[in-house]
Amino acid sequence: MNPAQILIVLLQTSLKTGCTAVDPGITQNPVQLLKACLFTAFLVLVMPFWATSQPAGDVNPVQRATSTSLSIGDGSNANPVTLTTPPQTSASSQSVPTRIAIISDLNGPYGSLDYDWHVDSTVARIVRMQPDAVILSGDMIAGQDRRLPDDRFPAMWAEFDRRVAEPLRRAGIPFGFTIGNHDGSPFDAFNREREAARAYWKPENTLLEILDTGDFPFYFSYRVNDVFIISWDASSAEISEPTLNWVREQLRSPEAREARYRIMLGHLPLYAAAVGRNRYGEMLRQPDELLEVMTSNNVDMYVSGHHHAYYPGHKRGVDLLQTGALGGGPRPWLRFGAPPQKTWSLLEIPAQADAGVTITTRDAETGDLITSNALPRHLHGLTGFTIRRDNPPAQRWSSGWMTTSSGSAAGMLPNSGVEMRLQDDSLHLDVHIPAEFAASLAGSPLQWRIHTTIAESGQSDTLHAGETIVPHVQPLIYPPRPTFSQVFPVGQFDEDGLRGGVYYLTMFAGAGEQLRATTPIRATARLMPDPNLPPGSIPLRSVNVQTSDSLHTVRWERAIDPDGDGVFYTVRITEGPGSTSIWHTRMAGPNPETTLPVLPRTRSWYLELIPNDESLHGPVTGYWISP
Missing domain, CATH: 2.60.40 (Immunoglobulin-like)
Incomplete structure (x- = not known):
């Protein structure tokens, strides 16, 4: 509210109970009584026009109650008044969704004090957007190296504060997070890093409405509007029993049960998403059992990082959002072939319980939207599978x-x-x-x-x-x-x-x-x-065998299935149709181009394009390649 609006509320309060409501003793002083009444008349006649002419500015549509202290009178006779302005409750403000920006894996090489420009750019963009909160799914600094000196850890946290936390804090944006393996691994060898994380993080610096400090900063719960969030310590593959017991208690609390939406935030995911991460120790152990804890306690979404590959997954009623990396080392998806991307996401949770939750994700380098149809329909790793959250039921x-x-x-x-x-x-x-x-x-x-x-x-x-x-x-x-x-x-x-x-x-x-x-x-x-099901045969645009001494380039027309998903392919070189002699196989993913190693030019070869990622379904398109 601007000053004029505050004064109008004061006026309206005064008029309801008379001028004497400001101070019962004011009637003992006729001069003060006259001043108050003249001032009240001025507010009635003039101030409404001034107030409505003032620009509203960039105001968060969901307002909180505010208190303003004013005085009426002069000198020793001044009478203090505390005015409380109730929050706005118009239909338009009640329908505004809660917006939460999600980022992850910001760190560079071990011990680095620097961040990629994608981190600075994304933080600046989030500040301009003014979401209700930001959550970060781990790996804020570049630790987990026993060779680093003791003073390196506070130095890394100080640089993180300067580049990430402080700009958000200055903008008044609450900041939730979870500890990653590079921030404070729970193994004894990294106790120094764990203590440095504890020394840096203070609850009051997050601007969060923290509900339970638990073992802050390793696990704690908080609220963003009507969204209940748990950050747990998933910085290693093992969730400790004390942590799990605390999580169960939190999910059964009145704050969790009455919330519009429930999120759990941890660094390691339940299931694999990326090449090079599909091995034990890179995902949480006993993922199906942990998922059961979530489903039985009505968790709506688990947000994770670590695999450096954005994937909006879903399983057994829980959205499993794997957040892409903003720092070094984005990774390709399992068995997909598309190039990796640095990404960040915006989660929008409508106030109405029957409205759908949306995830908008952008390429941090280009700003382009990442459409779900450009991602695999499912990912299947060592500990189980996840499906893309927009997969429809099938008959x-x-x-x-x-x-x-x-x-x-x-x-x-x-x-x-x-x-x-x-x-x-x-x-x-x-x-x-x-x-x-x-x-x-x-x-x-x-x-x-x-x-x-x-x-x-x-x-x-x-x-x-x-x-x-x-x-x-x-x-x-x-x-x-x-x-x-x-x-x-x-x-x-x-x-x-x-x-x-x-x-x-x-x-x-x-x-x-x-x-x-x-x-x-x-x-x-x-x-x-x-x-x-993919469409029929795919036209081959070109097979260029003259690109270099070591590579062939193969290009074909991009194909889309009836559901709008990109069809992805395996490219295979054999001696002929139906031959069991396979010279080379390469996953191409949805990209209509790939490269193959040089082929001996002593004979002709047969090139096959096989739809879908597992090479086990769909019509094969074949072409002879002559030297």
Whole structure:
């Protein structure tokens, strides 16, 4: 409120109870009484016009109650008045969403006092936006190095304060955070860093409405408008039992239960997102159990960092937002092929409980929006999968077959495939066995499995069988029936897994044989939701074999599936259609271009574009490459 508006409120208060309401003793002094009444008349006649003519400025539409001290009278006869202005409660202000900016992983090399320009630029942009709060999912400084001298840690925190925390504090923006492995790892070898973090952080400097200090700054709870947030210590893969007990208590508190939205903030994610991070120790241990703690206590979102790859995931009713990095080392997504990006996000939570929450994410370098359709439909790592949060429910799934020989793809088999549909709370499976595959069985029993598939540790393009969902042995004596069917209770499958296309059906020969990548006779199909089947053959724009002595450049037309998602590809070089001799395979992701190593020019080669990230679904487009 500007000064004129404050005086008008004073006037309105005075008029309701008469001029004597300002001071009961004022009637003993006729001069003071006359002054007060004349001053009141001036406010009634003049001040409303002045007040309405003043510019409102850049005001937060959700106002807090304020108190202003004024005096009426002069000298020793002045009478102090405390005026409390109630918060505005208009319909427009009640409908304004809570906006929370989210950043992560700001640090540079070990011990560095510097930050990339993306950090400064993003902080400046956030200050201009004036969100309700900022939360940072860890790695604010560049610690976790035992060789650093003692004075380096306070120096790094001082530079972080100068470049990040102080600009936000000066702008009056509350700042939530979680400790990352480079800020204060819980292992004994990094006790110095832990103590330096404790010395730097003070609750009052965050400008947060802290509800429970817990073991500040390692775990604590706070509120941003009607959003309840827990920061827990996920700076290593192990969540300690005291921390977990404290989290349960907080989530059952009245503040949490009555909140419009509940967020948990930690550094390590539940599941893998990025190349080079898909290994034990880089994700939280027992992620499914931790997710159950969240789902059973109505947590809406878990925000994490560490993997340096933005991904708006979802699983079992909880949004799993993996925040991209602003500092050094952005990483590509698992089995996707697209180049990494530095990103930051804005979370908007409407006041109405039935309205949807939106996540807007931008490239920190270009400012461009990151659309969810440019990201993988699901990510599957060592400890489990997540699906993209906008994946719609599906009713039907289907796939073509791709056979493998000693673990290498050997070509798509035509006129066959797998179909699955949801009907009467059951999943109906129809398997159409290709004659080529049946002939190779030579009278052996046929086994098949429905299973998940995961990327091996540290790899972006190597698969092995994951969790077996449905084991089954189908006796098959040659010549076989061309089709067999099966019905399953829908409860055997994870609904999110069906939405994300994380299930596969693999057939293989031999009684008692285990499903593995080296099984000689096997055929695999990915059960993809029908809305996300890729289109037909993709035109190849060019195969440039003259680019350099060591690389070929391959380009093709970008393709979009009926759901609007980019179709991503594996590029494969063989000796010919259906050949089991694979010269080279490379994940291309959604980018319509890739490079391949130089090919011997003693013969022609066959180039195949295989849709979808696992190379196990969709029509293959093939081209001969002549030297």
